[in-house]
Amino acid sequence: MANKLLMTPGPTMVPERVLKAMARQPIHHRTRDFGEIFNSMNVKLQEIFGTKNYVLTFPASGTGGMEAAVANLFRPSDKVLAVSIGVFGDRFAQIAKRFGVDVDMLSYEWGRSASPEDVVARLKERKYKGILITHNETSTGVINDIKSICKSIREVDSDILIVVDAVSSAGGVPVDVDANDIDVMITASQKALMTPPGLAFISVSERAWKSIETDPVSYYWDFNAAKKGLQKSIPDTPYTPAISLIVAQNEALSMIMEEGLENVFLRHQKIAAATQAALNSLGFELFADKSDSSPLITAVKAPDGFDVSRFLSLVDRQGVVLTGGQQHLKGKIFRIGHMGYINKEFLLRAFEAIEMAMVEMGFNIEKGISLKTIDETLV
Amino acid sequence: MANKLLMTPGPTMVPERVLKAMARQPIHHRTRDFGEIFNSMNVKLQEIFGTKNYVLTFPASGTGGMEAAVANLFRPSDKVLAVSIGVFGDRFAQIAKRFGVDVDMLSYEWGRSASPEDVVARLKERKYKGILITHNETSTGVINDIKSICKSIREVDSDILIVVDAVSSAGGVPVDVDANDIDVMITASQKALMTPPGLAFISVSERAWKSIETDPVSYYWDFNAAKKGLQKSIPDTPYTPAISLIVAQNEALSMIMEEGLENVFLRHQKIAAATQAALNSLGFELFADKSDSSPLITAVKAPDGFDVSRFLSLVDRQGVVLTGGQQHLKGKIFRIGHMGYINKEFLLRAFEAIEMAMVEMGFNIEKGISLKTIDETLV
Incomplete structure (x- = not known):
């Protein structure tokens, strides 16, 4: 064939060099060999995210990363504003609803981007614990002006957790997590990051860590457990990671850095x-x-x-x-x-x-x- | 290197032939090309599981499969008996506790297997909605006699949901899901199935489907959504699957079938x-x-x-x-x-x-x- x-x-094309790296015999994940590759990938992810925060890796696709954010940040009845400009904005809201989160929608006609003014107006109406927003909406080909939106949010609310779905944007356009004061940003391997699907990456700010419980409803998405793995002298993960995809992703990020x-x-x-x-x-x-x-x-x-x-x-x-x-x-x-x-x-x-x-x-x-x-x- | x-x-060695299949340029997951490979994998998984039930695939490692089972089958305060003979039995119980399930433990000294008599005694003491049990415990090198245990369970309880962690056993020893009347069996790609980590496989019985809600607390692990994907004329998944791993797994299962x-x-x-x-x-x-x-x-x-x-x-x-x-x-x-x-x-x-x-x-x-x-x- x-x-x-x-x-x-997505998925997008994967360079030969990345496919070759992926085709290596897997290495064991509790070894120095793996720890070095994992660490190398994490450092490059921080650069792409524009953050000094930890970037956590889960064996999951982008939707899993979105679910992980919800499972760690919010509890049932927490109030969250979901800004939707298409399929993936709606999906983010749906995920939060599944966890019993009290979700208000700010929805746009498909084909339009979200306006910072609308967001601010909604934040003035009600106090929210978090806001969910899509950076790039693949269903409509529309990109939100995440910089202006984040700036406007922070002018009216310095506590709110800004959660950005950057699944299809990170690595292709600037996301600038720290400069934009984004609390949790999610991306995945199979879009601008040039690797097959199966890895979700999530950055978590100091502000976000403060509201994350030690025992979230989910064991698999546990941010604290993932952070502990990264803090080890030889970094690892709480359970078996998608080793071959991590090796591939590390190679793809090297290509991005070289360019x-x-x-x-x-x-x-x-x-x-x-x-x-x-x-x-x-x-x-x-x-x-x-x-x-x-x-x-x-x-x-x-x-x-x-x-x-x-x-x-x-x-x-x-x-x-x-x-x-x-x-x-x-x-x-x-x-x-x-x-x-x-x-x-x-x-x-x-x-x-x-x-x-x-x-x-x-x-x-x-x-x-x-x-x-x-x-x-x-x- | x-x-x-x-x-x-785990992970275990991956045959060259499987690595080669994995190194193919990814195909898109909403196409006939992918549907055919996915279907071919699913049919072989059913044979290995010994079941006519749907076998659902998630982009996740084995722990994710265990969490998926809990998220779909149980609600907070449901009573569950967790039989533990080591690390992975304990983990299964922990996952259920995170979801608020009322978990009773039947724990054994590490190095011993579970006895059908003990299980039956506990089932007579209290009515449980489900029982969690490890087939093969990698932490101690002990295998449970799953056939005798399932037989004993059914002699005292025809409704209880039997949930088996076969992450390290399926494909290496018989699991016989239908013959043993197992409701939910979980396995993963990176053990006896000869593929890199990142895929979880779960069979679901008719009895189990009856107790599965349409909107479980999790969006990612939604069994009904996964089943709907399998029922399409060109089968697919509710969100992006780990395509390259599925292509690799399909090849590995072909090797098992050929042998x-x-x-x-x-x-x-x-x-x-x-x-x-x-x-x-x-x-x-x-x-x-x-x-x-x-x-x-x-x-x-x-x-x-x-x-x-x-x-x-x-x-x-x-x-x-x-x-x-x-x-x-x-x-x-x-x-x-x-x-x-x-x-x-x-x-x-x-x-x-x-x-x-x-x-x-x-x-x-x-x-x-x-x-x-x-x-x-x-x-």
Whole structure:
């Protein structure tokens, strides 16, 4: 089976070098060999998070990281404001509700970003223990201005726990945990961090540690137990970690560091701009406003009569995987992921497939126009 | 860094063929390609479990599987009997306590197995919603007679939910979920199933489904959501699965099926017998009674004055990883794992290292005696 090019909201492409590291025979997790790799990964994660806080690792996907945050920070009936701009904002709220947390919603029409003013207005209405917010919403291709939102929150509430789902953003755009005074930030291996799914990473601030009980309702997500592991001279985890994924993730982070974090961010911006320009050249419109549109994933409006499902399967036949819309956006948008291990070559390959699908569907496009646009944009 | 031979309680050695499968570029999890692999894995898991029940997969290690069982089956104040013969029996009880479950303990001195009579006596004293029991206890090298225990339980209670931690047993010895009327059985990828850690597998009986709420306290461990994924025409999972590990696990299960499950079980018995004989030839005594000793891992008594920690590091210097005792058994035992991808060649390599370490430590042994013993036992 030939490898397909994944330009999805995740998992994303994994560099050969990372796959090779993952394919090593596992090492035992209570050894110096493992401790060194684990420590090396953690130091690099801190750099990507922009934090001096501990970054905890769980054998779980991003949703598990979100659940871990809720299980440790909140107890039943705690009041929490959940800011939702799409599927993953809704999911975060749902997770909190499962734990009996008293969740108020601040929901936006899908395709829009959250406004700092709205958040502040809600915080003035009621005292909350925490606020849950998505950094980058893959379901709509919208990125929140997390810096402005955090700044506004802190102007009205210095105690509230700011919990950010950065699952699809960390490593592709700045998250600046400490500068933004974010208490708990969650990300995962399979998006901008260029590693297969199965690892969740969570930073925890001093403010957050103060409200974390020693015996949370969950044993698996226990932050204190994970912290104790990191404080050992040879760091480890409270139970068997996903060893091979950690070895792979460490290698992927080394690649990011070698390229330079600023260069990685710049590359994401350039690729996003080229993606948008290429789409425009083919006559497509973006789903999100230009000012809100994500440098990590682009959501595209399906023109009238455009059969998204047929389009996706034609593109797939060319070996390129894109995704459609979720829930009420099904059939109305398609999405092109461009985070992590993404470059001009992949983008050209994706648009070649997109053009071929459009021709097959009877669209009268100027063959090669999007490739030319990419070529001109990415100089 | 050269690969070390892992003869630990887990992770265990992973065959090259499995590592190669894992090193493939990830495929997207909402595609037919993934659905086919996922389905193929699930069918083989059912065979290994000996069940027609759904086997659910979570991106988690074994401890996560145990937590998932508790989160779905029990509510605060439900009465549960936890049968513990070591570290993992205690852990299961601890997990249940975190969820507010009313846990009674039936604990045994470490090194002993649980007796069906004791279990029955406790079930007659109080009505329980569930019973938690470890199949194979890696901390002590003791295996419970799960068949007799389940049979005895059902003679006195036809409703009780039998929940079995088979993390280190499934795939190495028969577990026979349906024949033993086990309601929930948990295992993980990194032991007898020959795959790196990061996947938990859980079977759920009809009896168990009846007591599972649609909205358990956890979103991540939601059994109903996982079941819905399996019921789709192209099976998937409620959130991103650990794709590369699933591809690897599917390959490992194919290897088990090609060898034949009965042959795999026989190989484990033979290797265990050879391990015990080799240890005896060097003058070591087993920690567990012969009748209780596990075909998956052997715990060995440290003779008087035997420095376990020095022994382990000398063995490690030969490229072989064994483990010591946990908690109060630290310094008193060492453990040799022999589950999963284990063969005569690995066993010889391990005992060569053990002999070299003993010579270095000043023991007067007949050089090569354990290798000769292995050679004679494994004909």
